[in-house]
Amino acid sequence: MAGADYFGAHRRKSSEPRLWVLMYHRILPLDDPRFALEEPGMIVQPDTFDMHLKELQKHFDVVSLSEWVHANQNSDPVPKKACAITFDDGWLDNYEYALPVLKAHGLPATLFVVAEKMGTDFQFWPNIVAGLLHGGAGAELARHPVFREAISSQSREGNREAIAVTIQRLKVHTDDTIFQALADLNWRTLLDKPLAPALMNWQQVKEMQDTEQVEIGSHTCSHRRLNGDVAQDALHHEIVHSKALLEEQTGRPVDLFCFPNGDYTAPALDLVQRHYLAAVTTRSGINRGETLQSHELTRLGMHDDISNSRRRFNARLSGWI
Numbered sequence: 001m002a003g004a005d006y007f008g009a010h011r012r013k014s015s016e017p018r019l020w021v022l023m024y025h026r027i028l029p030l031d032d033p034r035f036a037l038e039e040p041g042m043i044v045q046p047d048t049f050d051m052h053l054k055e056l057q058k059h060f061d062v063v064s065l066s067e068w069v070h071a072n073q074n075s076d077p078v079p080k081k082a083c084a085i086t087f088d089d090g091w092l093d094n095y096e097y098a099l100p101v102l103k104a105h106g107l108p109a110t111l112f113v114v115a116e117k118m119g120t121d122f123q124f125w126p127n128i129v130a131g132l133l134h135g136g137a138g139a140e141l142a143r144h145p146v147f148r149e150a151i152s153s154q155s156r157e158g159n160r161e162a163i164a165v166t167i168q169r170l171k172v173h174t175d176d177t178i179f180q181a182l183a184d185l186n187w188r189t190l191l192d193k194p195l196a197p198a199l200m201n202w203q204q205v206k207e208m209q210d211t212e213q214v215e216i217g218s219h220t221c222s223h224r225r226l227n228g229d230v231a232q233d234a235l236h237h238e239i240v241h242s243k244a245l246l247e248e249q250t251g252r253p254v255d256l257f258c259f260p261n262g263d264y265t266a267p268a269l270d271l272v273q274r275h276y277l278a279a280v281t282t283r284s285g286i287n288r289g290e291t292l293q294s295h296e297l298t299r300l301g302m303h304d305d306i307s308n309s310r311r312r313f314n315a316r317l318s319g320w321i
Ligand SMILES: [Zn+2]
Pocket: 088, 089, 219, 223, 260, 261
């Protein structure tokens, strides 16, 4: 939108407290082999991230999300324009590429990790599917009814945008269904080369936390999407047990939750409200201090294509696009 970069709310004085929450996933440079295997919407390059942090400091008080929510809930003063930085999933590349940039700028961030998967060889199913398509195993994948409809000829040829469409289409299935289908296909044997490790180990998580800049939040135990297909005992495990696991691993209170894929039902929200100070969604928007729903915080998703120049990044911060 014309002028969004210059006239957005982030550029103007605010009469009421507002909170911008930025959502990042992976931080990878273009020449990293992992870059080509990931959906474009998931990645910001390290130089872009560095530029983001410089810009943020011009417009905002960059805050720790838990501290801001805590102060706001207690009616303590909060900055008129605050911004919190969040990372979803706990990718190893956050440790490799985001941490040095955060340290250089001395800014806080929240890392939402998948409690039962850190330090394991877990792979997210979209990366398995992308790895198979890039590796030329599209025909084998299409033999399974779960994948057949979702795969296009372009995605079989390894086109990144087409693979992203395939992944979106697959979301009509539950995570359990997709993982079962991949297991049926014995997916590891179909890869042309093994996938790079996805997640950090606990030592790396702790190293991030020990900077006193990074706080850890829960992104469930297994990254299961909390939609209508999840039974109550599984919901309890994903939401309540993940908190206990993370508190044991980190030795700190875990007050923040992040819904995988932004999906949740009323019972999921209820459990999160009872066990956490606040939670973030994938809904887009800027939060207003007085009216915000602490357990349904909106965020602004960041990826390189829409934020790799100061103008584009500022337009994104306007919340208009
Ligand atoms: Zn996630």
